[in-house]
Amino acid sequence: MSKIAKSWQPAGWRGIASNVTCREGGASFTIPRMRRAALLFLAGLIISAAPAGPVDRGPEDVVLSADGSRLFTANTLSGTVSMIRADDGRTLAEVPAGQRPTNVALSPDGKTLLASAGYSGEVRSYRIEGDALVPGPVGKPGFFPRGLAVHPDGKRVFVALSQGQSVAELRLPDLEETRRIAVGRWPREMALSSDGSRLAVGVSGTGGVAVVDTATGKLDFVEDFLGLNLGQMQISRDNSLVYFPWVIYRQLPITTNNIKQGWVLGARIGRVKLGEQARREAITLDPQGKAVGDPTGIVLSADESRVYCTAAGTHELLIYRLDAMPFQDFGTPDHIDAELLKDREKFDRMPLPGRPTKVRLGPGGQLFVVNPQLNAVQVVDPVAKRIVRTIDVGGPAEPTLVRRGEAIFHDATRSLDQWYSCATCHFEGGTNSVAMDTRNDGRFGNYKVVLSLHNLTKTGPWTWHGWQKNLDESIEKSLVDSMLGPKPTPDDVKALVAYLATLTPPPNPNAITDAVKRGEEVFKSEKAGCARCHPAPYFTDGKIHTTGIEERGDVYRGYNPPSLVGVFDRPKLLHDGRAKTLREVLTKHHNPDAIVGKGELTEQELADLIAYLNSL
Ligand code: HEC
Ligand code: HEC
Numbered sequence: 001m002s003k004i005a006k007s008w009q010p011a012g013w014r015g016i017a018s019n020v021t022c023r024e025g026g027a028s029f030t031i032p033r034m035r036r037a038a039l040l041f042l043a044g045l046i047i048s049a050a051p052a053g054p055v056d057r058g059p060e061d062v063v064l065s066a067d068g069s070r071l072f073t074a075n076t077l078s079g080t081v082s083m084i085r086a087d088d089g090r091t092l093a094e095v096p097a098g099q100r101p102t103n104v105a106l107s108p109d110g111k112t113l114l115a116s117a118g119y120s121g122e123v124r125s126y127r128i129e130g131d132a133l134v135p136g137p138v139g140k141p142g143f144f145p146r147g148l149a150v151h152p153d154g155k156r157v158f159v160a161l162s163q164g165q166s167v168a169e170l171r172l173p174d175l176e177e178t179r180r181i182a183v184g185r186w187p188r189e190m191a192l193s194s195d196g197s198r199l200a201v202g203v204s205g206t207g208g209v210a211v212v213d214t215a216t217g218k219l220d221f222v223e224d225f226l227g228l229n230l231g232q233m234q235i236s237r238d239n240s241l242v243y244f245p246w247v248i249y250r251q252l253p254i255t256t257n258n259i260k261q262g263w264v265l266g267a268r269i270g271r272v273k274l275g276e277q278a279r280r281e282a283i284t285l286d287p288q289g290k291a292v293g294d295p296t297g298i299v300l301s302a303d304e305s306r307v308y309c310t311a312a313g314t315h316e317l318l319i320y321r322l323d324a325m326p327f328q329d330f331g332t333p334d335h336i337d338a339e340l341l342k343d344r345e346k347f348d349r350m351p352l353p354g355r356p357t358k359v360r361l362g363p364g365g366q367l368f369v370v371n372p373q374l375n376a377v378q379v380v381d382p383v384a385k386r387i388v389r390t391i392d393v394g395g396p397a398e399p400t401l402v403r404r405g406e407a408i409f410h411d412a413t414r415s416l417d418q419w420y421s422c423a424t425c426h427f428e429g430g431t432n433s434v435a436m437d438t439r440n441d442g443r444f445g446n447y448k449v450v451l452s453l454h455n456l457t458k459t460g461p462w463t464w465h466g467w468q469k470n471l472d473e474s475i476e477k478s479l480v481d482s483m484l485g486p487k488p489t490p491d492d493v494k495a496l497v498a499y500l501a502t503l504t505p506p507p508n509p510n511a512i513t514d515a516v517k518r519g520e521e522v523f524k525s526e527k528a529g530c531a532r533c534h535p536a537p538y539f540t541d542g543k544i545h546t547t548g549i550e551e552r553g554d555v556y557r558g559y560n561p562p563s564l565v566g567v568f569d570r571p572k573l574l575h576d577g578r579a580k581t582l583r584e585v586l587t588k589h590h591n592p593d594a595i596v597g598k599g600e601l602t603e604q605e606l607a608d609l610i611a612y613l614n615s616l
Contacts, residue, residue: 056395056403057082060102061358062370062377065110068363071377072113073370073393074101081115081126082393083133084377086362089391092131098122100506105148105157112136112173116145116159119506123148123159123175139175141168142509147190147233149199151214158199158214160187163509163569167201167212179217183210185571191233191242198274200242202230205433205571209233209242209272209280221277227270228432229424231296232358237304241271245285245295245309247424248332253437253444256416256484260288262334265420267292269309269320271327281327285309285318288335291419292318293412297359299367301382308367308382310356313412313421317350317359317369319382350385352378355410373407405499408492415483422478425450429503433570435577438482441465442555449577452566454505457497459538459563464575466544466560471497505566510615519612522605529596530609539564539616549574549589568614582610 058077064070064086071084074097081097081104084090098117101124105114113126113133121142126133143164150157156178157170167181167190185205192199192214199212208224231245245268252263267285272278285292293313300307300322307325309318324346326337340347354374359367366388367380375395379388399407408414409429412421425432435447440463448464462468468477472493479488488496510516523530533541539561546558559575573579579589586592586606593600601609 054396057375057393058372059370059393060372061104063104072104074104093133095133103148105150108154118144137175139170146188149190149192152196160190162188189233191235193239204230223272223280225280232298234298243271245269259416267295279329281329282332283325284332293418296357299359299361312355317352319348321346401495401498405495414485426453429453433572446551449572454503457501465556467556515608515611516615519608522609527598528592533561564616
């Protein structure tokens with residue numbers, strides 16, 4: 001009976017492909033996509049305890065029912081959501097949730113589960129009926145929805161459109177969009193005050209926290225502070241402050257001394273006032289010689305005496321006494337406050353194997369930490385400082401080569417004094433969009449924007465200059481030179497390449513309009529000449545060109561045209577990030593008339609061309 005649920009298996013590990021193959025009694029058959037949902041739904045109803053199958057779930061979020069008896073996970077790799085019984089860790093139901101679901105939320109009455117699916121551009125809803133999750137309305141705002149916050153009135157949900165520079169408000173239960181609020185670049189995680197009046201949004205592309213007045217639907221202010229990779233957000237009980245972990249970038253070249261001093265990348269916990277704009281406050285997390293990598297999840301204890309923060313890159317839980325945290329509103333020291341290091345009651349580090357990310361507080365004070373690498377939720381007693389239980393969300397017994405590569409990619413202990421991982425710069429395999437001096441260009445002082453690794457294996461040669469013709473060597477160099485870590489084994493490199501080969505960009509959310517079609521003609525025209533160097537499908541020709549904005553003294557001559565897939569979502573453009581918009585690229589630094597010499601584009605041609613670029 002349970003065979004169907006046990007063996008259903010998406011064809012691609014990145015999410016549900018169009019067909020799914022089931023094996024029963026040795027025979028294997030393929031179920032068309034339309035019927036699969038119905039089948040899984042049925043399986044969920046009939047089988048109350050579907051055992052974990054062999055597919056990696058890679059959960060990236062977890063929420064708990066109010067009484068703590070059930071957990072709900074967003075299974076990013078399998079493209080499903082699960083309902084799990086807390087006491088024995090049994091999966092009661094697991095249903096499809098679109099491609100790359102990253103966030104889940106519950107309605108205030110606890111009867112509806114919501115999940116955002118980034119690559120599908122959807123927010124899906126499920127009614128919780130006994131031990132079943134019954135699919136309900138689906139909202140389609142597009143633009144890579146992530147963070148979800150349900151208003152306490154139960155009538156609307158806010159969703160961060162991470163590629164849409166905005167937050168959408170969707171009506172419940174039908175998930176119709178009622179308004180869209182501009183908040184800044186790369187909104188990912190959010191938190192709503194308990195009275196529903198203020199929404200805090202971490203905007204990692206803009207670098208700060210946006211605060212929205214939900215009654216008027218207007219952006220109140222953005223408190224900006226060069227914040228990269230802003231993590232989970234948690235609002236204090238009195239609704240006055242929002243807490244969040246983030247990564248600071250200090251804009252100095254990658255050298256042994258600069259890293260050790262904390263002058264390259266550092267870990268912080270910040271807090272921002274919600275009532276009126278005030279300078280952000282922050283504390284430094286990094287002990288000298290043994291830093292904190294990729295701080296990601298945060299939660300406060302019920303009495304707000306403690307702050308718990310997960311560090312995904314250094315595989316640990318950080319435990320702080322809130323009244324001992326030396327928050328300051330201007331600058332931050334390079335290393336953790338010495339007082340915190342003297343007393344483990346004020347600050348302690350507890351190892352959590354795998355990649356601990358989001359963390360939620362259970363009704364009994366236990367912490368529920370989601371761990372995509374282990375396909376698990378770790379239940380932690382933060383007072384005894386021990387792992388009470390590890391709940392298996394589902395996956396193979398042994399990690400695949402791709403999953404081993406993924407683990408290395410997110411492992412900050414592979415860098416000098418464990419300050420950062422590949423993922424700190426290449427967030428989720430993309431980019432954090434800052435210009436860095438990795439000295440990959442053979443020279444000091446010429447900063448280069450972190451390149452996205454999407455479609456990597458198809459867009460060589462590598463680096464901005466395109467001097468790197470061998471991907472294995474490029475990866476080894478990243479570990480040894482960008483991270484100043486130990487030399488990898490050949491197997492490590494093989495695993496990293498296997499993982500990187502799976503990184504594809506999200507589908508482009510912009511509509512194909514008439515302007516886009518006209519823009520494509522401009523792009524291909526002799527006059528603009530773009531297709532010469534940026535041919536489809538990846539919009540790079542694999543060759544090296546000089547376009548007139550080379551740095552003086554560059555060791556390598558010219559640049560490899562960057563792939564233009566996903567260019568609409570890059571906050572910084574060109575090798576040093578000198579341009580912020582496509583218009584600026586094409587009118588100032590990369591003007592087609594200057595490159596191909598066939599005359600200036602008309603205003604109409606330019607507008608159409610930009611519309612086309614936005615659709616790639
Ligand atoms: C400190 C930030 C940082 C870290 C950490 C980092 N990178 Fe990079 N990465 C960059 C920058 C900046 C570039 C562009 C460098 C250039 O072109 O000169 C880059 C480029 C690359 C490229 C070439 C991409 C292309 O399309 O040409 C690859 C591959 C790469 N990194 C892989 C990795 C891997 C794997 C890791 C971890 C082992 C890693 N990087 C760690 C900043 C970083
Ligand atoms: C002669 C080859 C060549 C031609 C022709 C050309 N490009 Fe480029 N393009 C490049 C190179 C090389 C770069 C990287 C330059 C740099 O960063 O210094 C680049 C960079 C870009 C970027 C920045 C991408 C990013 O991620 O930073 C955009 C956008 C772009 N080109 C669009 C166009 C468009 C649109 C056209 C036609 C109007 C065009 N290019 C014509 C070679 C070319």
